[in-house]
Amino acid sequence: MATSSRLFIGNVNYETNAETIGHLFETIGGVDYVKISCKNGRSLGYGFIEMADVESAERA
DSSP states (O other): OOOOSEEEEOSOOTTOOHHHHHHHHHTTSOEEEEEEEEETTEEEEEEEEEESSHHHHHHO
């Protein structure tokens, strides 16, 4: 059982942006925050997403 609504997302296509990830996860539940990790302006292929609640995070 999850105790946090923050999720790690990995293996993200380097061309995918935070807005696209947010729209995808909104089909599961509310999304508060999406961060794609970057270095020198380029995606590193992973990030984090904060869902609105623990239940949404568990469904994701």
